[in-house]
Every structure is written in structure tokens, then in C-alpha cells.
Amino acid sequence: MITAIRGMKDILPPETRRWQAVEQTAREVFALYGYQEIRLPLLERTELFARSIGQETDIVAKEMYTFLDRRGESVTLRPEATAQVVRAVLENRLLHGAGVKKYYTLGPMFRYERPQKGRYRQFHQINCEALGSDAPELDAEVILLLLELLQRLGLGQVRLLLNSLGCPACQQEFRARLALYLRQQTGWCHDCQRRRDTNPLRVLDCKSQHCRELLAGAPVMLDFLCPACKQHYSRVKALLAAQTLEEAPRLVRGLDYYTRTTFEVVATSLGAQDAVAGGGRYNGLVKELGGPDLPGLGFAIGQERLMELLPNKETKSSPLVFLVALGTQPRERAFRLLQQLRQAGLASDMDFEERSLKAQMSLAHRRGAALVVIMGERELETDEVILRDMTTSRQQTIPTDCLLPRLAEQLAGCQSNSFGNTAIIGGVTG
Ligand code: ATP
Ligand code: MG
DSSP: OOOOOTTOOOOOTTHHHHHHHHHHHHHHHHHHTTOEEOOOOSEEEHHHHHHHHOTTSHIIIIIOEEEEOTTSOEEEEOSOSHHHHHHHHHHTTTTOSSSOEEEEEEEEEEOOOOOBTTBOSEEEEEEEEEESOOOHHHHHHHHHHHHHHHHHTTOOSOEEEEEEOOOHHHHHHHHHHHHHHHHHSOOOOHHHHHHHHHOGGGGGGOOOHHHHHHGGGSOOGGGGOOHHHHHHHHHHHHHTTTSOEEEOTTOOOSSTTOEEEEEEEEOGGGTTSOEEEEEEEOTTHHHHTTSOSOOEEEEEEEHHHHHHHSOOOOOOOOOOEEEEEOSHHHHHHHHHHHHHHHHTTOOEEEOOSOOOHHHHHHHHHHTTOSEEEEEOHHHHHHTEEEEEETTTOOEEEEEGGGHHHHHHHHHHHSOOOTTOOOOOOOOOOO
16 A cells, blocks of 8 residues: 655545635635735745755755756755745736735645654645835734634634844844854754854754753843834834733744744644744845845744644534435436536535435435435336435425425525535526
């Protein structure tokens, strides 16, 4: 048997319904805030990620799915969306004209990590990116959008962590002071010993418990913010005053391009992999990728971790009408009727295997059918069908002509599903 690749999971029904519901809610909230969907390729030139994310990051140093294509060009399965959103926006000249450009995208990401709960090699993100403004209002808006989405999804127990990483000017002094501290302490992990020299900020993101302990006395970025960054940060906090947020002076993100506002949403109930979403400003990224000097910010929600947290609400599907036919001609008749019901917006199905009445009825039962329409040779002759209500087990014979309005009537009594697809019944007759 051929199995799936390690760290890559199948998402199966009924779980897929929960995914659809979450994506639907995300689309609604994005629309409310003026964001439009952008759909991007899964494969990009390796250079795009290497240049933007940063050589010394975990992603670029050890997690990318990189390979040579048939022409020998190095390509990479996307590990994150921001760099490619910026690439697409520049390439398609979407930045022209005034106003903030707001995009969202949903889909799989790939990172070669050690698979465990909440950590996969193919996982999914809900991404939000806003380009073209440095206004603190935009930072606040993006964070409020994220919180609104999580709240609509019914996510209760989360914490919002907030920090500012300053601008390249204030980062410079911080970097020097941090590097000094990192040299003064001993016992850093192998990676951090290298990062000390190549990119000291990355040490702050180290997952090793020992390095984390050593970091307790390290200088914090907030003490090094320049007046402009300091003011930006306080405006963001003031705009978010109504929210419970925690300042997290050691919060950095796993990518090099972040500046100023940085945030993460964590859930204590997730255990070790506790970050549900992360994001922040990336004011230097557009320029770094060859575009104008335009600021931007965004976030990414990890969808697997999100699903793990959501209350397990049962999502009801549309009430099903199941057709049961006995004999070749009745089956043909039923098959035509099936299409008519579907065209009229009724979820309906039948079995194609010429099974016995009993077997077909038990299939209908297993599928959770609300109503069953039965027809045999006799019904065909009289142009009638038997309609059975599966909840009450009541059965009646009705003219085929009356079937659609009758189904509509009976189904109105059944609950419509959580996606709000109510059946529309047209005047279709047999
Ligand atoms: P972590 O610190 O957990 O490795 P990260 O900083 O690498 O996260 P980001 O690059 O900020 O993560 O991605 C945003 C979100 O995507 C994370 O908060 C998390 O929910 C999710 N995520 C990241 N990597 C994985 C993965 N390998 N499997 C599942 N979800 C992931
Ligand atoms: Mg990671």
C-alpha cells in the first residue's frame, strides 16, 4: 500500500465540513474589512524566500522543500505567504493608485519540520496582508480583524501578545547590545552560537529551553525604540485599548523582515505548539523584493491548530432525499427524477447497484436520509411514488406530479443546515 508522506495529512469528511465553515467565516470577515482574495501558486523560485525570509531563519536554514525542476532551476514549495503576496502584487502592478491594498489568501504551506501534534510538513494558513500604509490604525485594524475572526469562530481562551521590533535604525543599537550579551553568557545551543555572530535577533526565537532561560537577562527591544517607533507603538496600544493584550517584550517572529508591531495569538490549551496565529509589520520587505519603499503588515493563522481549538460544533448537512427504485424501468425513471430534484436544489441521492428494497432502505438510513421516495413497476404504471418520512416512518402514495411540492413542504419541517442552503423548489414535474 502506498501511504501519504510523513507529516502530510488527509483531511476527511466530516472534518472537511468544519474546515469549510471556518473558511466561509474567514471570507465573510475579510470582506467586512475590505480585503479581497488573492490565489497564488504553491511553487516559487527559491530565491524569493531565501532573500525575504532570511538565511539564518529556521525556515530557510532547514525547513524548505527545495528541489531542482527539470531545467535545473531551484524551486521551493511555499513555506509562507507574505513574500509571495508581495511578489504577486509587484509583478501584477497592484500597488498603483492611492489607498491601502488589502489581500487575503487561504491554502497549504510546506515546511520540512519534525512532525508532531500541531506541527506538520504540509499545513494550512489563513493569511492577511495590507500594503501601503504605516498608520498605527492599520496595525490596530489588522489585529482587530484577527480577533473578530477568532471570536466569530467561537474561540474563547486566547491571549494576544504584542511587541514592537522597531525600525532598522533602532534595531542597530539593540542588535549590538544583544550581541554583546550573547557573547558574555556561555551555554548557548549550537545554532545560537552561530546566530550570535550572523543574526543575533534570531537567538530570541530559539526553542531550546536552556537558551530561553539564558535569555531572561537579555536586553529588550522596547528599551531601544527610537522616538518615532515608540510613538507608533503607543498609538497602536491606545487604539487597541479595549482589547486585553499582553506586552511581550521578547516576542520576535521567525522571519527576518519584521519591523515595528509584532504580535502572536497563543492558546494555552494547545500545549507545546501554542501559537495559533502570528504577524506584524514588514516595512522593508516590498523594497527588499525590488519594489517601492512601501510599508505593509499582515498575519497568518495556522489552520490545523485553529481547528484543534474550536468547539466541536456539529455541522448539519442539508436534509437528504433518497430515491429507492426496484426494476430497470423504475430505476431509469428514478434516475431522471434524481436530476430534477438536484436541479430544484434538493440534496438527493440513490443507489445504482440494483440492490433489494431492504438493502436500499438500509443505505438510505445509513446516509441519514430525511425522506425516501420509493418506486417499483406498479408505481411506474400508475405514475405514482411512495413517500416515506424517515423520522416518523409514515408512508403515503402520491402522484409523481405532486412530489416536488410535497417534498418541499416536508423538508421545510427539517432543519436547514449550518451553511444556510435552503432548498429552492421550482415547478418541476415528472
Ligand atoms: P512555530 O514557532 O510554532 O514554529 P512559526 O513562527 O514558525 O511557528 P509562522 O511562520 O509565524 O509560524 O506561521 C504562522 C502560524 O502557522 C503559526 O502560528 C502556526 O499556527 C502555523 N504553523 C507554522 N508552522 C506550522 C507547522 N509546521 N504545522 C502546523 N502549523 C504551523
Ligand atoms: Mg516554525
